[in-house]
Amino acid sequence: AQSVTQLGSHVSVSEGALVLLRCNYSSSVPPYLFWYVQYPNQGLQLLLKYTSAATLVKGINGFEAEFKKSETSFHLTKPSAHMSDAAEYFCAVSRSGGYNKLIFGAGTRLAVHP
């Protein structure tokens, strides 16, 4: 079975500060890992994904994440937060191959203050 744990349901940073959103996964098979962002009253938009190629994955809007198998982690970072980054962020896992069943973490709400 696969699962995702996002540490911290709320994260607050100052504009210009480092953003770090934590995600740990559990999977008995090689995973695919994703970060999605949800802005208020909108659907989910893919930020980035790991599908067993490079372990450091760069996404949209300056975000990146590093797959660390030894730590079963896929933390999301951005060097400098913008006010527009305020949103809900979801980490998700699925297995490679076959029918995709994306399992989501509980989400982390990122607040950015001036």
Add this chain to the structure above:
Amino acid sequence: DTAVSQTPKYLVTQMGNDKSIKCEQNLGHDTMYWYKQDSKKFLKIMFSYNNKELIINETVPNRFSPKSPDKAHLNLHINSLELGDSAVYFCASSQITGDTGELFFGEGSRLTVL
């Protein structure tokens, strides 16, 4: 041109009523999904169809009946609505062939049961 579109965006209805949500994707994908997002933002898969065939049914009550007339459409009908059905329902699609694991989401349909 919207990739995954859902209608309606908002539904407000009384307990006991029946309602439907429609979903269409123009991405040429062969697999479609329904996810439920509860008031705490938790996302859980409900159903998945591949080429009109049900492949995932996550122990959803029988009051929920998905229908896929073709691989570009996946509708969700809910009978005898209950207060606990209030949520945002997201439709999504993906391509199994050449699988990269990514799901594309619609903007959601917010259902409020009074």
